[in-house]
Each structure stands twice: as structure tokens, then as C-alpha cells.
Amino acid sequence: MEMRPSAPYDTVGPFKRRLQRSRKKILALLFLIPAVAIFGIFLWYPIYLGIKIGFVNYDLVKDPVFVGMDNYKTVLNDPLLGKAIWNTTKYMAYGLVIGYFLPILVAVWIAEMRRYQNFFRMAVYIPAVLPGIAIYTLWRWMYEPQGLLNTWLGYIGIHGIPWITSGTWSMFSMVLMDTWAGFGSTAILYIAALGAISEETYEAAEIDGAGVWKRIFHITIPGMKNVMLVLLVLQLIGSAQAFQSMFVVTEGGPNNSTLTVLYLIYRYAFVYFKFGPAAALGTLFFITLASLSAIYMLLNRKQEGL
Amino acid sequence: MRGRSIISDFDMKRPAVKLGYVLSVLSLxxxxxxxxxxxLWVVLNGFKTEKEALQFPPALLPSEWHFSYYIEAWTSLNFAKYMGNTLLLFSGFMIIKIIIITLAAYSLAVLQVPLKKGFILYFLATLMVPGMVLMIPNYLTLQSLPILGTNLLGTYWAYWLPGAADGFGLFLLYSFFLGIPKDLFEAARIDGASEFRVYWQIMLPLTKPVIATLIIFGFTYVWKDFFWPLLILKNENWPIATAVYSAIYKTNMGRVGVNVQFGILTLITIPPMALFLFFQRYIIQGITFSGIKG
Structure with missing residues (x-):
């Protein structure tokens, strides 16, 4: 038992003290029970349920029957699964190329501004507070064959990009839209990391004769390294779950070119009403992402320990 | 504001650096x-006639300002009702969440819970659960709750209760409580206050800034959320975002003109935008402080 400095009122006998202590424990448990129940019912139980339903024939009408690995076989033999995995990988890869470096660059630019830092910070962050549905609809209009984007590109001699009407462009267009909507909130985190680098470090480097590039590579980038690492993993976890943008803007098309893994899960459940295969695929996907999350937690803990 | 970052005033005297700086400003x-x-284009399109909103090349300013299309946007969709639903969804979501997670965080941080480490792990591990992946089992859980078998689909509870399972908020509060000096509670207990009174009259008021952050993010979250309510609620209790999704994408598109669509989008953007401009500082601090949650 831990030794605690006794409070002045604690001058009662050992029996009474023990009684008091267990009363305190019960009270502490009472405070905790609602959260334990809610987390249990709405997070832990669904995880268990998802695994379980992956092994049964579940169609909401008949009683569920154990079917072994049948659901897993169904989804693994679905030719669309390969396509969905490929599309998701494409989304993640484009996201890394376009979406990952942009906020870093913009954050450095903003942190360098002598004036109007607040304005720029706001300008890039604004889409993060907008309802997704407004963003998707706006971009669907921007992507029209004769919409805003093609008009702008027309000025520099690029004509008629089939943003969401061609399978070659559609996934890129999804990434562009989601980057526009999300990079501002990431940039804010980098700006915070940049703000934590002390002015004296830069002063000292400058006095020692380090030029601007040297300062960037030896001070700025190392200063952001931890945040960069954590955000890399977070971006991977987030972009693996891409779904809503496609659900609204392209409905997975054209020709399934924007069908992602999560979209396929959704289709199994709410279009074909086959909950078993949906849950089976969900379980496989969950395991993949949970391992990524575990890496994130480790990195995050490491960073906090620094 | 800071005095300098990478580039100093002295560097600026060199033409190459100055050029680089000017280029960064222009890019920004x-x-x-x-x-x-x-x-701006969305907002201004709401004032145009449908023909002008669709014209090529698109113009920014309307040639004539038609305020009537905004009125049409407001009436084309039962805005008052769906906004009311959104506020109801948000209030219930927030109240239940705050009560449940503050109680738990207080218990873990201040009271002497047995098996404390186990409980912390129980909550902490849920942070690793990628939300959308549980879409199917979450839906099925709401359809038939464990043990009770109750079907919550179509009721506000289906949205409120799962929202309280917010591990992120719980740990935000937990670390906040850990930072409060224990003497504060000891003193109140000596004065004979019950544990619940200490929680209610001392703890809760102290956590105001954290709760404010949670409320602001909670509002943006609920206001944006159109997909999950579409799955688990029914038309009568849909929030505004879901109603707009359905009006623009699912019902006969011909019924709502393009200019009116833009008007609708502007209208649903105003509340979160106003909140953002008003609480900007809080929000930026909140993101920085809490790591992620946009």
C-alpha cells in the first residue's frame, strides 16, 4: 500500500480507515462506470461483433448460421477487391506526393512572413471548418468540363482536363480536393513546431556563417522532424480510410476508378446487404490499420518523452 | 509576433535571398x-440567375444582384427544422459526452480507482481504433444493443450515446486534471464537501477552457457530419448537412436550381464560419495543444 501523508482529519482507527478507503474506491468506480459502459458498448463490442459476423451468414432476416471462412473467401475472390486496394494505394500515394509536403512548405512560408501571418493562417485553415458537403459540391462544380479550374488552366494554355469523367484523372482529383480541404489544419501544426524553434538558434547559426539553406537543413527541418514523422503516419491512417469524397462526388466511378476499400465495405453492407462479407473485409482492414495506429502511438509516446 | 525565423533582416540585403523571399510571398x-x-464564388453565385451561374467562362461578380434566390434557398429546404435538429443533435451529443468523460477523467486523475492502469489501457487503446472502419458493426450494434437488444436506429440516442465514447477528449481532460494541484481538492474535502460536490463545484468550473475547446470542435464535427446520420437517423431527425446532401444529390436535381444550390451551401457555411472567426484564437490554440482534430 502506498504511504500517503495523513490529513488532519485522519485520526480514526485502522478499521474505520479501511472502511473509508473502500468507500472511496467504490465512489471512484461509480464515477468511472458510465464511461466504461459507453466505451464497452460502442467501441469494444462492435470490434468483437465485427469479428463474429465475419464468420456467420448474417442477413437480418434469418437466424445467423456459422459459415466458417466463406465470407472471407467471398471477398478475397471478389475481383473488385484488388481494384479497391489499388485505388486506395493510389489515393495514399498521391496524398503523400501532393498532400504531405504542401503543408510543410506553406507552414515555412507563413512562419517567414514579416506581416499578415494571421491572415494567411486563416486563409489556409478556413476549409477545415466548412461542411464536407459544401466542399464536395463546390469542387464538383469546379471540376465541370467548363468549370472554374479548366477556365484558369485555359489561361496558361492547358485545356479540357477531364477531372472526374476519366478514370485516369478521377483519383488524382479526389486527392486534390481533399488536400485543398485539409492541408490548412496540418499546416497549423507545423507552424506551431516552427514557433518552438528559438530565435537564438538561428542567430547563433547566422553568426557562425551558416547560410539560409544550411539553416533550413540543420535547424528548421530537424526542428520539425518529430511532427513530420507523426503526421506521416496519421496521414497514412487517414488516407487509407478515404471514402466520403468519392461517395458524394463520383459514387466510386467512373468505372470503379474511385472505389476504395472502405467504399467496397460500404457497398457490401448497404447496397448488396451482405453483412457477413462486409464484416470480414472490415476485420482484415481493421487489423491493417490498427497496426499502423500502434506505430503512431509508439512514435507519439517517443515524441512526448523527448 | 516573433522577431525573426530563418531569414534575418541582414540576409534580406542579399539579392538572392530577397528574390527567394519575394517568390515565397507570391506563392503564398x-x-x-x-x-x-x-x-467567394460560391457566395456570389447565390445571387446570380441560374443561367449566369452556369455561364462559361465563370465570372466572379453577378451582373445583377438577386437576393430572392437566397430566400428561395432558405425556403426550398426546411432550414429551420433541420437546423433545429442539428442543434438538438449537437446539444445531446455534447452534454452526454461532457458528463461521461469528465466523470471518468476525474476519477482516473484524482480519485483512487482500483486497477487504475487497466482502466487507462482500456480507454487508451480505443484511440487506435480507426473510426470509419467500424461502420458496419457500429450500425449493427445500434440496431440491436448487446444484452438489451434495443434498436436505437432512427432515434437521437443513436447519435448521442456513441458520441460519448471519445477517448481523445477523455485524455485531454485527464491530463488537464493531473495538472491541477491536489491541495485544492483536499481543502474542499476537509471542509466536508462530498466527492460529487468537489467534482461539480470545483472541478467542472476549472475545466472550462478545455470544455470550451471540446465544444467548439464538437460543433464543427456535428455540423459537418452528413454521412453517419444518413445511415442511422431518419428524415425527421436528420441534421442540416444530411438534408442538404439529400436535397442536392438524391432528390430530383432539376427541382433545385444551381444558383439556389450555391445559396444553400452558403447558408450552411455561415454558422461554422462565424464560430471560427469569433473563436479563432481558441481554435488555433486547440489544434496546436491537442495535436490533431480538424
């Missing part, structure tokens, strides 16, 4: 235009 201005122009 281009980025800012790319962010703001489309938003």
Missing part, C-alpha cells in the same frame, strides 16, 4: 487566392 498569395476565391 497564390495559395491564399486559391483558398478564398472558390468560397
Amino acid at each position: 498569395v497564390a495559395v491564399a487566392i486559391f483558398m478564398i476565391y472558390p468560397l
Whole structure:
């Protein structure tokens, strides 16, 4: 038992003290029970349920029957699964190329501004507070064959990009839209990391004769390294779950070119009403992402320990 | 504001650095235009006639200002009702969440819970659960709760209760409580206050800034959320975002003109935008402080 400095009122006998202590424990448990129940019912139980339903024939009408690995076989033999995995990988890869470096660059630019830092910070962050549905609809209009984007590109001699009407462009267009909507909130985190680098470090480097590039590579980038690492993993976890943008803007098309893994899960459940295969695929996907999350937690803990 | 970052005033005297700086400013201005122009375009399209909103090349300013299309946007969709639903969804979501997670965080941080480490792990591990992946089992859980078998689909509870399972908020509060000196509670207990009174009259008021952050993010979250309510609620209790999704994408598109669609989008953007401009500082601090949650 831990030794605690006794409070002045604690001058009662050992029996009474023990009684008091267990009363305190019960009270502490009472405070905790609602959260334990809610987390249990709405997070832990669904995880268990998802695994379980992956092994049964579940169609909401008949009683569920154990079917072994049948659901897993169904989804693994679905030719669309390969396509969905490929599309998701494409989304993640484009996201890394376009979406990952942009906020870093913009954050450095903003942190360098002598004036109007607040304005720029706001300008890039604004889409993060907008309802997704407004963003998707706006971009669907921007992507029209004769919409805003093609008009702008027309000025520099690029004509008629089939943003969401061609399978070659559609996934890129999804990434562009989601980057526009999300990079501002990431940039804010980098700006915070940049703000934590002390002015004296830069002063000292400058006095020692380090030029601007040297300062960037030896001070700025190392200063952001931890945040960069954590955000890399977070971006991977987030972009693996891409779904809503496609659900609204392209409905997975054209020709399934924007069908992602999560979209396929959704289709199994709410279009074909086959909950078993949906849950089976969900379980496989969950395991993949949970391992990524575990890496994130480790990195995050490491960073906090620094 | 800081005095300097990478580039010092002295560097600025060198033409190469100055050129680089000017280029960064120009790029940043281009980025800012790319962010703001489309938003202005949405707002202004709401004033145009449908023909003008669809014209090529698209213009920014309307040739004539038609305020009537905004009125049409407001009436084309039962805005008052769906906004009311959104507020109801948000209030219940927030109240239940705050009560449940503050109690738990207080218990873990201040009271002497047995098996404390186990409980912390129980909550902490849920942070690793990628939300959308549980879409199917979450839906089925709401359809038939464990043990009770109750079907919550179509009721507000289906949205409120799962929302309280917010591990992120719980740990935000937990670390906040850990930072409060224990003497504060000891003193109140000596004065004979019950544990619940200490929680209610001392703890809760102290956590105001954290709760404010949670409320602001909670509002943006609920206001944005259209997909999950579409799955688990029914038309009568849909929030505004879901109603707009359905009006623009699912019902006969011909019924709502393009200019009116833009008007609708502007209207649903105003509340979160106003909140953002008003609480900007809080929000930026909140993101920085809490790591992620946009």
C-alpha cells in the first residue's frame, strides 16, 4: 500500500480507515462506470461483433448460421477487391506526393512572413471548418468540363482536363480536393513546431556563417522532424480510410476508378446487404490499420518523452 | 509576433535571398487566392440567375444582384427544422459526452480507482481504433444493443450515446486534471464537501477552457457530419448537412436550381464560419495543444 501523508482529519482507527478507503474506491468506480459502459458498448463490442459476423451468414432476416471462412473467401475472390486496394494505394500515394509536403512548405512560408501571418493562417485553415458537403459540391462544380479550374488552366494554355469523367484523372482529383480541404489544419501544426524553434538558434547559426539553406537543413527541418514523422503516419491512417469524397462526388466511378476499400465495405453492407462479407473485409482492414495506429502511438509516446 | 525565423533582416540585403523571399510571398498569395476565391464564388453565385451561374467562362461578380434566390434557398429546404435538429443533435451529443468523460477523467486523475492502469489501457487503446472502419458493426450494434437488444436506429440516442465514447477528449481532460494541484481538492474535502460536490463545484468550473475547446470542435464535427446520420437517423431527425446532401444529390436535381444550390451551401457555411472567426484564437490554440482534430 502506498504511504500517503495523513490529513488532519485522519485520526480514526485502522478499521474505520479501511472502511473509508473502500468507500472511496467504490465512489471512484461509480464515477468511472458510465464511461466504461459507453466505451464497452460502442467501441469494444462492435470490434468483437465485427469479428463474429465475419464468420456467420448474417442477413437480418434469418437466424445467423456459422459459415466458417466463406465470407472471407467471398471477398478475397471478389475481383473488385484488388481494384479497391489499388485505388486506395493510389489515393495514399498521391496524398503523400501532393498532400504531405504542401503543408510543410506553406507552414515555412507563413512562419517567414514579416506581416499578415494571421491572415494567411486563416486563409489556409478556413476549409477545415466548412461542411464536407459544401466542399464536395463546390469542387464538383469546379471540376465541370467548363468549370472554374479548366477556365484558369485555359489561361496558361492547358485545356479540357477531364477531372472526374476519366478514370485516369478521377483519383488524382479526389486527392486534390481533399488536400485543398485539409492541408490548412496540418499546416497549423507545423507552424506551431516552427514557433518552438528559438530565435537564438538561428542567430547563433547566422553568426557562425551558416547560410539560409544550411539553416533550413540543420535547424528548421530537424526542428520539425518529430511532427513530420507523426503526421506521416496519421496521414497514412487517414488516407487509407478515404471514402466520403468519392461517395458524394463520383459514387466510386467512373468505372470503379474511385472505389476504395472502405467504399467496397460500404457497398457490401448497404447496397448488396451482405453483412457477413462486409464484416470480414472490415476485420482484415481493421487489423491493417490498427497496426499502423500502434506505430503512431509508439512514435507519439517517443515524441512526448523527448 | 516573433522577431525573426530563418531569414534575418541582414540576409534580406542579399539579392538572392530577397528574390527567394519575394517568390515565397507570391506563392503564398497564390495559395491564399486559391483558398478564398472558390468560397467567394460560391457566395456570389447565390445571387446570380441560374443561367449566369452556369455561364462559361465563370465570372466572379453577378451582373445583377438577386437576393430572392437566397430566400428561395432558405425556403426550398426546411432550414429551420433541420437546423433545429442539428442543434438538438449537437446539444445531446455534447452534454452526454461532457458528463461521461469528465466523470471518468476525474476519477482516473484524482480519485483512487482500483486497477487504475487497466482502466487507462482500456480507454487508451480505443484511440487506435480507426473510426470509419467500424461502420458496419457500429450500425449493427445500434440496431440491436448487446444484452438489451434495443434498436436505437432512427432515434437521437443513436447519435448521442456513441458520441460519448471519445477517448481523445477523455485524455485531454485527464491530463488537464493531473495538472491541477491536489491541495485544492483536499481543502474542499476537509471542509466536508462530498466527492460529487468537489467534482461539480470545483472541478467542472476549472475545466472550462478545455470544455470550451471540446465544444467548439464538437460543433464543427456535428455540423459537418452528413454521412453517419444518413445511415442511422431518419428524415425527421436528420441534421442540416444530411438534408442538404439529400436535397442536392438524391432528390430530383432539376427541382433545385444551381444558383439556389450555391445559396444553400452558403447558408450552411455561415454558422461554422462565424464560430471560427469569433473563436479563432481558441481554435488555433486547440489544434496546436491537442495535436490533431480538424
